[in-house]
Amino acid sequence: MKKTPHVNEERLIKTFIDLVKISSPSWEEKGVIDYIVNFGKSAGVECITYPCNNSYNVCIKILGEDNYVPILFSCHMDTVTPCENIQPVIKQNKIASDGSTILGADDKSAVAGFLEAILCLKESTIPHGNIEFLFSCAEETGLYGIKGFDVKQVQAKYAFVFDSDGPVGGVVVAAPFHISMKIYVKGKAAHAGMEPEKGISAIRVISEIITNIPHGRIDDETTVNVGTIKGGRATNIVAEEAECTLETRSRKKNKVFTIKKEITSIAKTIALRYKAKISVTSNMDYEGYSINENDSIVSIAIQALQSIGKKPLLAVSGGGSDTNILNARGIKAVNLSSGMRQVHTTKEYIAMQDLFDVPSLVLSIVQAAKK
Ligand SMILES: [Zn+2]
Incomplete structure (x- = not known):
């Protein structure tokens, strides 16, 4: 030994x-x-x-x-x-x-x-x-x-x-604390060439949401990232559905919750303006x-x-x-x-x-x- x-x-x-x-x-x-x-x-x-x-x-x-x-x-x-x-x-x-x-x-x-x-x-x-x-x-x-x-x-x-x-x-x-989120938008399908005005493009709505939410590095301990996006069926259809997934991280718990609230509020306001339906879900993946x-x-x-x-x-x-x-x-x-x-x-x-x-x-x- x-x-x-x-x-x-x-x-x-x-x-x-x-x-x-x-x-x-x-x-x-x-x-x-x-x-x-x-x-x-x-x-x-x-x-x-x-x-x-x-x-x-x-x-x-x-x-x-x-x-x-x-x-x-x-x-x-x-x-x-x-x-x-x-x-x-x-x-x-x-x-x-x-x-x-x-x-x-x-x-x-x-x-x-x-x-x-x-x-x-x-x-x-x-x-x-x-x-x-x-x-x-x-x-x-x-x-x-x-x-x-x-x-x-x-x-x-x-x-x-x-x-x-x-x-x-x-x-x-x-x-950091880590919250993942999913934003789902339901618009209205229509023929893109004949009557686009009857449709609500879920892709337009989700694009505007993504452009308006905080993104990237927010401060030295907080980040946001949209990681995936999908939606639509074909170019001749006004897109009925679109969704994206994103995450926010921060070493301060209150910051991830504040950002989650802000993103949810921006998403709902924009969806409302377009008369689209929206669902925003989130999960605290880890503390x-x-x-x-x-x-x-x-x-x-x-x-x-x-x-x-x-x-x-x-x-x-x-x-x-x-x-x-x-x-x-x-x-x-x-x-x-x-x-x-x-x-x-x-x-x-x-x-x-x-x-x-x-x-x-x-x-x-x-x-x-x-x-
Ligand atoms: Zn490892």
């Missing part, structure tokens, strides 16, 4: 390569789940699967001493597409795909790093507290895995999510969070990063992650960089050093969590 934990770099590279080669788009994580469950068996750790729609969330639990804060480490098992037949290529101290697919370092750099950290813990005699590792499914398509997970299944009150891009050192302490920089979870992250020689970089994010849901459900969480770069593209890669730094950081957090 080693006194201090030691990352086995060769073993970690193998685990990472194994994992990225397993195709795991959202809801189709079975191969990765089997890999983690088999890992759990051979490492002799408690590994529990929790059904979630057609897939599972997976949790590995390691018991420890009471004089440490119980900690949850969290990452996700699914990736965006294209993720069929990923061929990782190692060159110049980086791992990338062959260019025809994503790499899947988002978020398998964390999955592999967590498994390596678990082995290091088992192989060393360092004292630690109760530690839980959560591997969620279906994150990429809407945080569905974590939303379908009962947080009462974990005891930790602090969570370190490893799902932010950039070199290890980044600590996301704030992320935002903002953790104080003096909070002890941030102190633990900073201390842990410094002790492995990394410069902590506190940041705010414009994106949502499992971190949002954990915070909304009462587990204080920050989102740490796991080294992935150019994510969601076929140019995605990870620097070898960042891959190694993930388990080092996990082990460092474990030790920094002393009460």
Whole structure:
């Protein structure tokens, strides 16, 4: 038994390569789940699967001493597409795909790093507290895995999510609230050549709505984007139906609600002027969070990063992650960089050093969590 934990770099590279080669788009994580469950068996750790729609969330639990804060480490098992037949290529101290697919370092750099950290813990005699590792499914398509997970299944009150891009050192302490909306307009069909005056063009109405609502960057913490638009049937028909979907995000809750109200009001006023029918629906997809920089979870992250020689970089994010849901459900969480770069593209890669730094950081957090 080693006194201090030691990352086995060769073993970690193998685990990472194994994992990225397993195709795991959202809801189709079975191969990765089997890999983690088999890992759990051979490492002799408690590994529990929790059904979630057609897939599972997976949790590995390691018991420890009471004089440490119980900690949850969290990452996700699914990736965006294209993720069929990923061929990782190692060159110049980086791992990338062959260019025809994503790499899947988002978020398998964390999955592999967590498994390596678990082995290091088992192989060393360092004292630690109760530690839980959560591997969620279906994150990429809407945080569905974590939303379908009962947080009462974990005891930790602090969570370190490893799902932010950039070199290890980044600590996301704030992320936005997110509301998605759909505007549907029903006008009136008519022959476009013979009696256009009898029609009400839903396309004209929705165009005017889109032109008049706030759009793009609203302020440093608030955005609006119309993402899809559809409508109409043919050029010789005054369009009867049109709809668009949009979203607004802000790190301030009141701002997303104010913008939603403003968009709804503009849409209704314009529809009324054209005598078109309108329906505006919305959904709060996830809540935002903002953790104080003096909070002890941030102190633990900073201390842990410094002790492995990394410069902590506190940041705010414009994106949502499992971190949002954990915070909304009462587990204080920050989102740490796991080294992935150019994510969601076929140019995605990870620097070898960042891959190694993930388990080092996990082990460092474990030790920094002393009460
Ligand atoms: Zn991710």
